[in-house]
Every structure is written in structure tokens, then in C-alpha cells.
Amino acid sequence: MVMFKFLREKIKNWAEKISKHEEEKAEKEIDIEKLSKKADKIKKEVHLEPSLDKQLRGKTIGDSLRSLEEDEPKKEGFFERIKSKIQKVKISEKEFEIYSEELEMLLLENNVALEVSEKIIKELKEKVVGEEFLKKEIEGQIKENLRDIIEEILIEPFSIVDRIRGKTADQAKDPYVILFCGINGTGKTTTIAKIADHLKKNGISCALAASDTFRTAAIEQIKKHGEKLGIKVIAHEYGSDPAAVAFDAIKYAKRNFINCVLIDTAGRMHTAKNLIREIEKIAKVCKPDLKIFVGESITGNDIIEQVKSFDWALNIDGIVLTKADIDEKGGTALSVSYILKKPILYLGTGQEYNKIEVFDKHKFIEKLGL
Numbered sequence: 001m002v003m004f005k006f007l008r009e010k011i012k013n014w015a016e017k018i019s020k021h022e023e024e025k026a027e028k029e030i031d032i033e034k035l036s037k038k039a040d041k042i043k044k045e046v047h048l049e050p051s052l053d054k055q056l057r058g059k060t061i062g063d064s065l066r067s068l069e070e071d072e073p074k075k076e077g078f079f080e081r082i083k084s085k086i087q088k089v090k091i092s093e094k095e096f097e098i099y100s101e102e103l104e105m106l107l108l109e110n111n112v113a114l115e116v117s118e119k120i121i122k123e124l125k126e127k128v129v130g131e132e133f134l135k136k137e138i139e140g141q142i143k144e145n146l147r148d149i150i151e152e153i154l155i156e157p158f159s160i161v162d163r164i165r166g167k168t169a170d171q172a173k174d175p176y177v178i179l180f181c182g183i184n185g186t187g188k189t190t191t192i193a194k195i196a197d198h199l200k201k202n203g204i205s206c207a208l209a210a211s212d213t214f215r216t217a218a219i220e221q222i223k224k225h226g227e228k229l230g231i232k233v234i235a236h237e238y239g240s241d242p243a244a245v246a247f248d249a250i251k252y253a254k255r256n257f258i259n260c261v262l263i264d265t266a267g268r269m270h271t272a273k274n275l276i277r278e279i280e281k282i283a284k285v286c287k288p289d290l291k292i293f294v295g296e297s298i299t300g301n302d303i304i305e306q307v308k309s310f311d312w313a314l315n316i317d318g319i320v321l322t323k324a325d326i327d328e329k330g331g332t333a334l335s336v337s338y339i340l341k342k343p344i345l346y347l348g349t350g351q352e353y354n355k356i357e358v359f360d361k362h363k364f365i366e367k368l369g370l
């Protein structure tokens with residue numbers, strides 16, 4: 001998958017740059033410390049007591065420094081202190097501001113919404129400013145902190161398979177109903193076919209409701225999927241009531257002990273109030289167990305407004321992000337999950353039925369190289 005193609009490399013370079021900068025800073029500090037120590041030494045030699053003067057004469061500066069160290073055996077030695085300076089660095093608030101400006105740009109360029117990148121940076125600041133890091137480990141520690149922050153931002157997904165099994169373990173129970181929604185062309189119908197196939201492979205029987213009675217060829221499209229997968233599709237005429245189609249599909253599933261009904265709906269703009277009301281009506285009639293928003297991973301920030309409108313009308317339970325296979329940025333996933341506070345359940349990764357992945361937070365973060 002191409003996801004995070006740019007961000008992964010850029011975050012790596014960014015963390016490396018901090019590490020290099022901090023290393024140079026530490027080295028400069030050592031030079032300054034060495035110089036000031038030498039200056040102290042020279043000052044002392046100028047005002048030496050005659051006996052000490054004798055003791056020190058003929059020794060190199062290195063010998064003198066070592067003897068200074070031996071004079072104070074209980075305190076941390078000079079060389080020890082130099083060593084710890086080399087190994088430990090601290091990032092000041094000012095430096096962090098410079099570093100984080102670059103990180104913020106990287107995140108924004110890669111579709112992470114402003115609100116989310118601000119949160120990431122605020123949390124990272126709390127974790128790194130003023131903390132003492134081992135110089136060798138600074139890059140790793142920054143990445144680790146970023147990983148923890150992103151892990152918290154992403155909502156833990158639940159398993160649809162487990163939920164369906166939970167409800168339909170008792171045969172007398174109604175089928176598990178899933179309603180899919182989203183704007184035009186995001187991949188709703190394809191996702192329904194993929195999920196139905198995935199459920200079937202997990203021993204869960206499905207029926208599909210062709211509730212997109214609006215778009216030309218939408219009914220033929222879903223029927224074709226049904227035929228290919230050996231899954232029943234319930235359809236009415238074009239222009240008929242989508243809620244009635246879904247209701248019929250649920251009745252069919254009940255009669256035939258089918259575990260799950262997947263309702264396809266017409267793509268609608270989130271700004272079209274009448275169409276949003278129509279999908280609200282489908283939900284009222286069918287009382288779905290799960291309402292899934294299907295959006296494109298490549299959408300970027302616009303997805304936030306889309307998902308908020310559908311959530312306001314339906315109270316979305318989860319998200320499927322399609323076309324992750326052609327999304328080189330990846331930030332949409334972070335933004336949508338954090339802002340909606342709902343989990344991403346699946347990633348669509350291609351056009352074929354098997355091109356769907358159960359969303360795994362850890363795998364996702366791994367793709368970021370964190």
C-alpha cells in the first residue's frame with residue numbers, strides 16, 4: 001500500500017534532524033565547558049600558591065585537569081560530566097517551537113486536519129520539552145512519543161463479525177442490520193459486496209438490500225455482485241421507496257434465517273437536507289444495528305464535514321475508508337477518527353472483493369514508521 005508514502009519518510013527525516021541538531025548542541029556545550037575550564041585553570045595558575053605551582057609545573061594541561069578531578073574524588077568527575085553532557089540533551093520550549101512548526105506543516109500537507117495536528121503537537125510538547133534524553137535515543141524517543149499520541153487518537157475498532165455472532169447466536173433473534181451511507185461514488189456498493197463476502201467466509205449468511213433506487217444502473221450493479229458472490233439481493237423498481245426495499249430485505253432475512261442484512265443506499269451530498277432526511281427515514285424504518293459511513297481515504301479535510309452531517313442525522317457507529325490503495329497521504333484516517341470519536345472498521349484497498357482489511361491501529365501506525 002502506498003499510504004504514508006511521503007509522511008513516513010518525512011517524519012523520519014524530521015526526527016533525524018532533531019537528533020542531529022541536539023547532538024551538535026551538546027558538542028558545542030562541551031566545547032564551551034572545556035574552554036571555560038581551561039580559562040579557570042589558567043587563572044588559577046597565574047595566582048598559584050608557590051607550593052602548588054611547583055607541583056603543577058612540567059605537567060600537561062590534561063594532567064592538570066586529571067589532577068583537578070582527583071582533588072575532588074567524591075564529586076562527579078570532570079570527564080564524567082563531559083561524558084554525561086555528550087549523552088544527555090534537553091529540548092527547550094523555543095527549540096521545540098521551531099521543530100514543531102515543521103512537523104505541523106508535514107501533517108497538514110498529508111491531510112491531517114489542523115485540529116488534529118495541533119493536538120499531536122501539544123501532546124508531544126508536554127512529553128518532550130524539558131525532558132532529559134540520551135542523545136543516542138532522542139530520535140527513537142520522539143518517534144515513540146508520537147506513536148503513543150497517534151495510538152490514542154485512533155479509536156479502537158470493534159469486530160463486526162463478533163457483533164453479528166453476538167446477536168445471531170440465538171436463531172430466534174432478528175437479523176443483524178447494517179446501513180451504509182456516504183456521498184456519491186465513495187465505494188459504498190463495492191464495500192457492501194466486499195463485507196458480505198468477508199462475512200460469508202466467516203460463516204455469516206447475508207442478504208443485500210438494493211435501496212439505491214435512484215442512480216441509473218445501481219440496482220443492476222448490486223445484483224451483479226450478488227450473483228458473483230452467491231448472495232441474495234432484494235430489489236424493487238427504480239424510483240421506489242428505499243426504506244420499503246430495506247424493510248422487505250429484513251423480512252426476507254427473518255423468514256430465511258439469514259444472519260445479516262446489508263443496506264446499500266444512494267450516494268447523497270451531505271449538504272442536501274432532503275436527501276439526508278431520506279436516509280434518516282430509512283434508519284427509522286429499519287432500526288439498523290450498525291450505521292457505517294463510507295468515505296474515501298483520499299478526500300482529505302472535506303471528509304470531516306461529510307461525516308459530521310451523516311453522524312448528526314444517523315449517529316454513525318463506524319467508518320470504512322476506501323481507496324486507501326491510492327492514498328499516498330493517509331492523514332484522513334487520523335482526522336476522521338479523532339474528530340468523530342468513532343472507529344475506522346475497515347480499509348478498502350482495491351477493487352476486488354478481497355481488497356478489504358480489518359482496520360488495525362498498530363499496523364496503521366507501523367506504516368508511519370513509528
Ligand SMILES: Nc1nc2c(ncn2[C@@H]2O[C@H](COP(=O)(O)OP(=O)(O)OP(=O)(O)O)[C@@H](O)[C@H]2O)c(=O)[nH]1
Nearest residue numbers: 184185186187188189190267322323348349350351
Ligand atoms: N482503488 C479502489 N477503488 C475502489 C475501492 N472501493 C471502490 N472503488 C471503486 O470506486 C468506484 C465507485 O464504487 P461504488 O461502489 O460504485 O461507489 P458508490 O459509493 O456505491 O457509488 P454511488 O452509489 O454512485 O454513490 C468503483 O469504480 C469501484 O471499483 C477501493 O478500495 N480502492
Ligand SMILES: [Mg+2]
Nearest residue numbers: 188189212218
Ligand atoms: Mg452505490
